[in-house]
Amino acid sequence: MTTAGSGHAVPVLVAGCWGAGTQHHQRDMYLPALTRSPDADVVGIWDDGQLSGSQVGRAKALGRDFGVPVVEDLSEALDSCRAVVGCPAPDVVGTLLASAAERDLPVLLDKPTLFGTKALGALVREVPSATVVAGHHWRFHGAVASARLAVRSGQLGLLHAVHAELIVGGPDGANPLGELRNLCVHPLDVVESLLGPLHGRTHAVHAAPSDGAGESWTISMHLDPDVVVSALVGRVRPDVSSAVHRYRLLGSHGQLLLDLAGPAMSVVGRQVSDLPFGPSSVDAMLAQFLGAGQGGRLEPTLSTAVGLSQVLDAVETAATSRTIETFGGS
Amino acid sequence: MTGNSPLGIGIVGAGFVAESHAAAIATDPRLGLSAVFDLDTPAAAAMAARFGAARATDLTELLSRADVEAVIVCTPNDTHVALAEQVAQAGRHLLMEKPLALSSSEARRLTKLYADKGLTLLVGHTHRHSAYAIAVKEAIESGRIGTVRTMRLAITGGWIWGGWGAWVLDPARSGGHAFHNGVHLYDLARWWLDSPVQSAWTCAQHLTAAALRIDDYLCSTLQTESGAAAVCEISRGERPRAASVFEIVVQGTRGTLLRTWSSDGIVRLSDDGSGPLTAVGDSPFGRQLVVFEQAIRASGPVAPPPEHAVEAIAVAEAVEASARTGDLVRVDG
Numbered sequence: 294m295t296t297a298g299s300g301h302a303v304p305v306l307v308a309g310c311w312g313a314g315t316q317h318h319q320r321d322m323y324l325p326a327l328t329r330s331p332d333a334d335v336v337g338i339w340d341d342g343q344l345s346g347s348q349v350g351r352a353k354a355l356g357r358d359f360g361v362p363v364v365e366d367l368s369e370a371l372d373s374c375r376a377v378v379g380c381p382a383p384d385v386v387g388t389l390l391a392s393a394a395e396r397d398l399p400v401l402l403d404k405p406t407l408f409g410t411k412a413l414g415a416l417v418r419e420v421p422s423a424t425v426v427a428g429h430h431w432r433f434h435g436a437v438a439s440a441r442l443a444v445r446s447g448q449l450g451l452l453h454a455v456h457a458e459l460i461v462g463g464p465d466g467a468n469p470l471g472e473l474r475n476l477c478v479h480p481l482d483v484v485e486s487l488l489g490p491l492h493g494r495t496h497a498v499h500a501a502p503s504d505g506a507g508e509s510w511t512i513s514m515h516l517d518p519d520v521v522v523s524a525l526v527g528r529v530r531p532d533v534s535s536a537v538h539r540y541r542l543l544g545s546h547g548q549l550l551l552d553l554a555g556p557a558m559s560v561v562g563r564q565v566s567d568l569p570f571g572p573s574s575v576d577a578m579l580a581q582f583l584g585a586g587q588g589g590r591l592e593p594t595l596s597t598a599v600g601l602s603q604v605l606d607a608v609e610t611a612a613t614s615r616t617i618e619t620f621g622g623s
Numbered sequence: 624m625t626g627n628s629p630l631g632i633g634i635v636g637a638g639f640v641a642e643s644h645a646a647a648i649a650t651d652p653r654l655g656l657s658a659v660f661d662l663d664t665p666a667a668a669a670m671a672a673r674f675g676a677a678r679a680t681d682l683t684e685l686l687s688r689a690d691v692e693a694v695i696v697c698t699p700n701d702t703h704v705a706l707a708e709q710v711a712q713a714g715r716h717l718l719m720e721k722p723l724a725l726s727s728s729e730a731r732r733l734t735k736l737y738a739d740k741g742l743t744l745l746v747g748h749t750h751r752h753s754a755y756a757i758a759v760k761e762a763i764e765s766g767r768i769g770t771v772r773t774m775r776l777a778i779t780g781g782w783i784w785g786g787w788g789a790w791v792l793d794p795a796r797s798g799g800h801a802f803h804n805g806v807h808l809y810d811l812a813r814w815w816l817d818s819p820v821q822s823a824w825t826c827a828q829h830l831t832a833a834a835l836r837i838d839d840y841l842c843s844t845l846q847t848e849s850g851a852a853a854v855c856e857i858s859r860g861e862r863p864r865a866a867s868v869f870e871i872v873v874q875g876t877r878g879t880l881l882r883t884w885s886s887d888g889i890v891r892l893s894d895d896g897s898g899p900l901t902a903v904g905d906s907p908f909g910r911q912l913v914v915f916e917q918a919i920r921a922s923g924p925v926a927p928p929p930e931h932a933v934e935a936i937a938v939a940e941a942v943e944a945s946a947r948t949g950d951l952v953r954v955d956g
Binding site (some may be wrong): 310371444450453458494496498500503505509510511513514515519523525527530533541543544546547548550579615616617 | 772774844851856862942950
């Protein structure tokens, strides 16, 4: 794989167009970012009509919209690329990862926690040689990356608490696999990126969809060695387009307040609107993924996703049984 | 007391909270500060002189004055029950600084005592009378954000209480952080969510010093009978100690209400510290005293009702129990 700025774009295969419910991350996230990136050359879109979870129709539509050839043979598709950005259906992912691993191709895998802990564990066991980056893009947001540097360099001293809100609306709609694995994974992944693997105890309150709104989760944790974490995560009604995505980091020597609605300026006219600037979190994630061949680290791994999935299992049990659950071997 | 004469008030305790009450009395012609009593005689004398009031030599003298119709108690938490009983026995109305008592059973007993005597009892959950708190309540009631499902209320700073001799640091005297400051948050959550709190889970820390006997950081997740959740975070151990963070998040089905670090419209960046400042506005102490005065004159109910103060103490008991055990603790209703 070549790197950003080297003048040689990395041939990328867009593999699988699956999404739970109305989610279509290849269309809405990855292909727009890949096509504007000077580091990527999208050589094809693959989906296999012989597999039950296939989305050939979606693949063909994407091919038309982005001017990219659609390839139905996986071997042929993989032979033409040096990196894979995948949104495979649950029953396709194993085949994709195994085939990519045979060619030593790295795979950026969209939101693997949606597959569930058991399936993820099986993937790790069955395809141990696969190089997989879990597509948890918010940890790559510039503000989170900057906060991570501040935390790791000791600018805040030792963290004693991290608090987050991720509240979304918009037309994407509720995820049929549940917002625990769809949305809650993001703030927990950001916390993981700040603190490392999560060990501790959790309490959770779950609100089922009502009044046209999706689920809501109130997650509280006491992590080892002594870090308090809370996250308010939910989906308001689809006619509410604005989102809240913030973090507050409390350390022994200072605090950081992060608002992931930025970087953005405001345009004050007849209405106030946002003017984003700089790379998005997806841009930043792809840049790191495509630059990994030059010694960059590929994180978060599939094992990280397995760990987070186990944490989500504990959160779910805590909410349903109204108990305090332990996770991560604490 | 006549309908036109100011309500005569006596203040017991001459610390900084008493000063806030006295200042509010001084700005309202419906109220008058008659006398001040504190065991710290110089402090009482100084405060009485500043506000043109008499200094009572003891509580009995203050309570026997004809111009003291109502009393505000601003003393350490462990003295509240005995003082409230004396004020009631003297037939005076009471504005008791929070917490009403250090146990919900004692708080219930005091509430009944005042009701039986036909006296007004208002507990100083002063935040309820703040412009921001009223705005949040009105926004929720208007349906603007839909049905509330979860909320966060964070009041954090670094202003640890005095030195090692400070009574607040003694759990037997203050009840701990949940009783001393947490009750403000628990009361607001119960009011805004319009449902009694059912359970509490708490993460507690000693930030300023390991030797603290109370927690200076408490983060409690409350769940109400209606099923809504409230994450209530209160800290006196943050750095930089000059930076106060006061955040509110209320997530409803139709939208989210946010009070952010810059919501007051003023932020300081200076050599002395950086962070939000509080905008000048109406005094919640003044608004609280108007509620008190009107309830006394009309022999009517007060808001918040004493029963809510009892609930806040029951929540504080559960929060402290959870902090000690790590368990999810049911609130004693």
